[in-house]
Amino acid sequence: MSVLEMKNIHKSFGSLEVLKGIDLTVEKGEVVAVIGPSGGGKSTLLRCATTLETIDKGEIIIGGDILVTTKDDKAVYCDKKMLQEVRSKFGLVFQGFNLFPHFSVRRNITEALIHVHKKSKEDADQICDQLLTKMGMLDKADSYPCNLSGGQQQRVGIARALATNPDIIFFDEPTSALDPELTAGILKVIRDLAEEKMTMVIVTHEMSFARDVADRIIFMDGGVIVEQGHAKDIINNPKSERTKSFLAGY
Amino acid sequence: MDKLISILTQLGSGFLTSIALFFLTLIFSIPLGLLVAKGRMSKNIVISSLVRFYISVMRGTPLMLQLLLVYFGPYYLFNINLRNLKLGPIDYRNIAAVIGFSLNYAAYFGEIFRSGIQSMSKGQYEAATVLGFSKTQTYFRIILPQVVKRVLPAVTNEIITLVKDTSLAQAISVIEMFTVAKQISAAQASVIPLFVAGVFYYVFNGLVEIVMNRIEKKMNYYQ
Numbered sequence: 342m343s344v345l346e347m348k349n350i351h352k353s354f355g356s357l358e359v360l361k362g363i364d365l366t367v368e369k370g371e372v373v374a375v376i377g378p379s380g381g382g383k384s385t386l387l388r389c390a391t392t393l394e395t396i397d398k399g400e401i402i403i404g405g406d407i408l409v410t411t412k413d414d415k416a417v418y419c420d421k422k423m424l425q426e427v428r429s430k431f432g433l434v435f436q437g438f439n440l441f442p443h444f445s446v447r448r449n450i451t452e453a454l455i456h457v458h459k460k461s462k463e464d465a466d467q468i469c470d471q472l473l474t475k476m477g478m479l480d481k482a483d484s485y486p487c488n489l490s491g492g493q494q495q496r497v498g499i500a501r502a503l504a505t506n507p508d509i510i511f512f513d514e515p516t517s518a519l520d521p522e523l524t525a526g527i528l529k530v531i532r533d534l535a536e537e538k539m540t541m542v543i544v545t546h547e548m549s550f551a552r553d554v555a556d557r558i559i560f561m562d563g564g565v566i567v568e569q570g571h572a573k574d575i576i577n578n579p580k581s582e583r584t585k586s587f588l589a590g591y
Numbered sequence: 592m593d594k595l596i597s598i599l600t601q602l603g604s605g606f607l608t609s610i611a612l613f614f615l616t617l618i619f620s621i622p623l624g625l626l627v628a629k630g631r632m633s634k635n636i637v638i639s640s641l642v643r644f645y646i647s648v649m650r651g652t653p654l655m656l657q658l659l660l661v662y663f664g665p666y667y668l669f670n671i672n673l674r675n676l677k678l679g680p681i682d683y684r685n686i687a688a689v690i691g692f693s694l695n696y697a698a699y700f701g702e703i704f705r706s707g708i709q710s711m712s713k714g715q716y717e718a719a720t721v722l723g724f725s726k727t728q729t730y731f732r733i734i735l736p737q738v739v740k741r742v743l744p745a746v747t748n749e750i751i752t753l754v755k756d757t758s759l760a761q762a763i764s765v766i767e768m769f770t771v772a773k774q775i776s777a778a779q780a781s782v783i784p785l786f787v788a789g790v791f792y793y794v795f796n797g798l799v800e801i802v803m804n805r806i807e808k809k810m811n812y813y814q
Contacts, residue, residue: 393717443736
């Protein structure tokens with residue numbers, strides 16, 4: 342069963358066409374890494390899938406819910422209620438963490454559970470404790486983001502995205518704001534999630550990580566998917582010249 | 592000594608009027624300021640232009656003139672006589688003062704709030720959006736609490752100015768402290784009442800500073 346279906350996605354910013362008909366399907370339990378040069382459309386693709394950008398044309402289905410379809414060559418989005426439903430199906434981990442600085446770690450994780458998903462405070466706290474234990478951060482539950490290292494902040498970011506038990510998690514360059522040591526810690530967390538068969542789409546510049554953890558790698562450039570395939574094949578034996586020259590830089 | 596006590600008691604009643612004017616202005620102008628900020632940032636060009644014009648008039652003309660306009664305007668412009676209007680012990684000149692001050696301060700507060708709201712990173716909105724928070728929830732739970740912390744020093748400035756500005760209500764003969772001080776000063780041919788009034792303002796602003804510092808400290812639990 343596919344958790345994410347994106348068909349023929351078109352997106353322009355003014356006259357600049359950023360996505361030129363992308364197709365991407367992600368199966369349950371699959372880990373897909375999206376690589377490619379900056380400006381190639383990776384982040385935009387992720388932002389379209391996570392409702393932060395609207396597409397001009399195409400179709401997106403997440404967890405069986407239709408976010409957007411196309412009628413008469415124009416994207417038609419679902420209503421507000423459905424939009425909320427779709428948003429509960431995925432989690433997003435940001436490059437810059439985007440934690441809420443005025444909330445404690447606990448509240449960062451439980452706020453949406455309580456006020457969006459209408460869970461009781463006890464249930465929310467229990468979910469929070471489980472996630473923080475998993476992240477090795479239970480002792481930081483009452484800390485504020487400003488008192489945490491970047492790596493710890495990103496763990497909270499991941500815990501926050503996991504809290505609502507989504508069908509799929511998107512990562513937008515989750516380690517780009519971290520030094521190599523902290524990066525390793527975050528990559529381990531993602532690796533563990535992959536072993537638990539969490540469905541994930543990861544935009545990343547960590548090639549060896551993508552090779553080791555992803556089932557499939559997608560190489561994007563110029564608003565199109567240039568090449569995709571089994572992770573090891575793409576990294577070790579890229580077919581297209583563009584992919585080869587990109588990977589040669591690593 | 593007796594003279595001083597008499598000055599103090601006379602000033603006291605004026606002081607109460609000043610304080611009432613001060614608090615009522617805050618109560619009305621802060622929420623109104625939030626609306627002004629929202630209107631100024633509106634994507635609707637008609638609303639944002641109107642609010643922009645409102646702000647420029649409120650900031651570009653003397654507060655004293657605005658008070659006169661609120662007080663005399665209804666009669667001279669629309670032939671509506673409100674000057675005999677009374678709400679208990681409060682007559683229209685007091686109401687006009689509160690309206691005038693609130694409208695004026697809302698413009699200043701509006702711009703302060705706008706600066707705070709616009710300083711928030713896009714990421715905060717995006718995180719709230721993908722977590723499923725509604726626009727209202729995002730505004731009141733995520734954005735506004737952070738904005739309050741950011742604008743507090745500027746708001747303190749404005750509040751301190753307001754304490755002193757209440758003396759402008761004398762333009763429409765509101766019997767606030769400064770009006771009283773001038774009257775006593777003229778009657779006694781002495782500057783002491785004016786001096787005492789000065790001390791009142793200074794002490795009151797000292798209290799404002801203490802309270803605002805406390806609030807600022809309380810919000811210092813995060814950076």
